[in-house]
Each structure stands twice: as C-alpha cells, then as structure tokens.
Amino acid sequence: MPDDDFGYTPWGRDWVRLAQPLRQTLPNPALPRxxxxxxxxxxxxxxxxxxxxxxxxxxxxxSVACIAVAPMSQETIADIAGRLCGARALLTEDVHRAVTEMGHSPAPVLESVDCSCSDDTGRCVHVLAVFYEMARRVDDDPRISLDVQEFCQVSPDVTRAPTAALPQRWIALNVLNPADYFAVPR
Ligand SMILES: [Zn+2]
Known part of the structure; x- marks a missing residue:
C-alpha cells in the first residue's frame, strides 16, 4: 500500500505504483530502502x-538512474485540458478520477529505465528511490507529472486535431504559460 509519505494524492500515487505495481504481490525488500x-x-x-x-x-x-517517460496520448491531453477551464484550473483528485474513469489515465508510462549500477533489471533500489522522490514532488505539485509527459508541449498538429471531439472551450495549450494556467490545490 502507498506509504503515508509518498502518494497522498492520486497524482503522486501514480509514481508510487511504478515502484509498487498492483500486480506485484511478493514483498520487495528493496522498497523500504x-x-x-x-x-x-x-x-x-x-x-x-x-x-x-x-x-x-x-x-x-x-548511482545515476535515468528514466524516460513516454509522451501523454493526445486523447488524455484533450480530456485533462477539457476539465481545466477557468482562470485557476486545479489539478484536483476529481480531475484525476474523472479522466481515469474515461480511460485516459494520467499515470506516467515508462519508455526506458537505466541505472549506472550493476543491476540491469531496471528495478534496482536507485530507480525505485527515484520513483518515490518523484511521487513526493508530484504530491506537492501535480503539474510535474504532466510536464514530464509533455502535456504543455503539444505540437500545433495536436491542437488542430479532431476539434469536433473536443470541448468547445478547448484552448491551444502551447500558447499558454503553464505557470499562469494551473494552480496547485492546497
Ligand atoms: Zn541502480
């Protein structure tokens, strides 16, 4: 289960899940470390x-661990963006729940994992520690999890994509300054 210190928001919990996949049932002694x-x-x-x-x-x-995260799908970007209208859009638990229920999970997907240590499983204690550190940071500011998935760097092609399927209040994300656009729930 999520540690109290890590993943107290659903945005951070997505990163805890990278260290602690639900399918993993055996205790992993590297996790507490x-x-x-x-x-x-x-x-x-x-x-x-x-x-x-x-x-x-x-x-x-x-040791140096490098984790490459896949870009977020256009559908997920559109779904999240459609729920973030207003001057002070909040990345709340409700937003996370709503997009997840639509099948557009904002959880990061890993492209590659590498570590300078001798363990080449991609699950060494260093990689796991980075997942937890990211969970802690994302709990503090969920924008980090979206930024690393290129949420705010969508190409113009994306913003021209099937407008009929997007809410009318759609805004071209690449013209926004993320710092102005989001507020962090407290
Ligand atoms: Zn390592």
Whole structure:
C-alpha cells in the first residue's frame, strides 16, 4: 500500500505504483530502502524534457538512474485540458478520477529505465528511490507529472486535431504559460 509519505494524492500515487505495481504481490525488500533514501534526501532529481535523472547517494556509492517517460496520448491531453477551464484550473483528485474513469489515465508510462549500477533489471533500489522522490514532488505539485509527459508541449498538429471531439472551450495549450494556467490545490 502507498506509504503515508509518498502518494497522498492520486497524482503522486501514480509514481508510487511504478515502484509498487498492483500486480506485484511478493514483498520487495528493496522498497523500504528506496523509501528511506528518498525520505532522507539521498535522491537528487533533475528533469529534462521527458527524462528524469536521479543521482542517488547510498553508503559510499553514487548511482545515476535515468528514466524516460513516454509522451501523454493526445486523447488524455484533450480530456485533462477539457476539465481545466477557468482562470485557476486545479489539478484536483476529481480531475484525476474523472479522466481515469474515461480511460485516459494520467499515470506516467515508462519508455526506458537505466541505472549506472550493476543491476540491469531496471528495478534496482536507485530507480525505485527515484520513483518515490518523484511521487513526493508530484504530491506537492501535480503539474510535474504532466510536464514530464509533455502535456504543455503539444505540437500545433495536436491542437488542430479532431476539434469536433473536443470541448468547445478547448484552448491551444502551447500558447499558454503553464505557470499562469494551473494552480496547485492546497
Ligand atoms: Zn541502480
């Protein structure tokens, strides 16, 4: 189950699920270690486009985990954008629930996972720690999870896409400044 410190919003919980998939039933002893690393500030995350890079210090060693996130589908972008009208659109739990119920889950999909350590399973403690650190950050600001999926960098082609299927209040996202557009629920 989600740790109290990680994934207290559904947006952050999507990242906890990357570390703790629902299909995984056996306890994974690396998970508590990964949570501890994230909780104690042992993970320094930088985000560049769709790549999350985490420098993880553990003991005397430092490992670098790189996680590439797939772009969000146009349908999911349209669905979320359609629910975010208004001057102070909020990425609330209701928005998350509504788009998920429409089959447009905003959960990140991974393109590739790599770590500098000797474990090449893509599930080493460093990668898991980066998932938790991202969950913590996304809980604080859900925009991070959308940004890393290129929510606000859709091409003009996307905004011209099937307008009949989109709400009339559709706004070309690439003309918006995300900082003005979203507010963070508190
Ligand atoms: Zn590693």
């Amino acid at each position: 990964a949570r501890k690393l994230a909780r104690l500030g042992g993970v320094q995350v930088t985000i560049d486009g769709r790549v999350v890079r985490g420098v993880v210090e553990r003991g005397r060693g430092t």
